[in-house]
Amino acid sequence: MCAVAPMTNHITPHPVLTAITEAAFTPLGWFAATPEHGVDGFVVLIGNAGSAMYERFAAERDPARDLMDDWCRDELTPLAEKLGAKAVFPFDKPPLPFLRWAQAAKAGFPSRLGMNIHPEFGLWHAFRAAFIFPEALDLPVPAQAEHPCESCIDKPCLSACPVLAFTADSSGTNYDVDGCARHLMSGNGEICNEAGCLARIACPVGADYKYVSPHMQFHLSAFVRARARVLTLET
Secondary structure, three states, X not given: OOOOOOOOOOOOOOHHHHHHHHOOOEEEEEEEOOHHHOOOOEEEEEEEEOOHHHHHHHHHOOOOOOOHHHHHXXXXXXXXXXXXXXXXXXXXXXXXXXXXXXHHOOOOEEXXXXXXXXXXXXXXXXXXXXXXXXXXXXXXXXOOOOOHHHHOOOOHHHOOOOOOOEEEEOOEEEEOHHHHHHHHHOHHHHHHHXXXXXXXXXXXXXXXXXXXXXHHHHHHHHHHHHHHHHHHHHO
């Protein structure tokens, strides 16, 4: 059994958060940065929770051809400027410490699958950008939630994968990336390609935010294309 975090209204009424939400993005957390965070200012983490953002992307771009990263930059850079902030992205180079920022913002923990798990949204979210404000916003300090995985006894996520790509040992969870990719590219991967990652689906936290099928298939297709290029270069 897994203890599921109670649903909360995490969005406090505020003009900045309202503007982000109205653009189909989700404010996932915020914090006042210190030198150890590698950035100066007040950080608001922005992404998707559920599929509302994907559905807007799919209505405005061609998911079979266009990159979500490009669309996010095109949409969020002017929005940040309008709100008096600077937008930075997980795909910027050099990479920015978004997962460390998530912990500072009380916006998640490392999950058994290696992905960030949010106490409300579970595994059905992703960080798409951060807005860096020069001055602090009048927002409440996020409450510290319990790590959802710590109270999960059965850990169904580790046994749901048909090729057992996720295994746990004393050093943590190991992910067989290429084994997962080869399964998806084989004739046996039809269920995963259609339904989505079965390990991710097995987690009960944030189940109400589970991605719609086209959204899951979009990310799986991108993953397969990327790993196929790597596997081709290695052979």
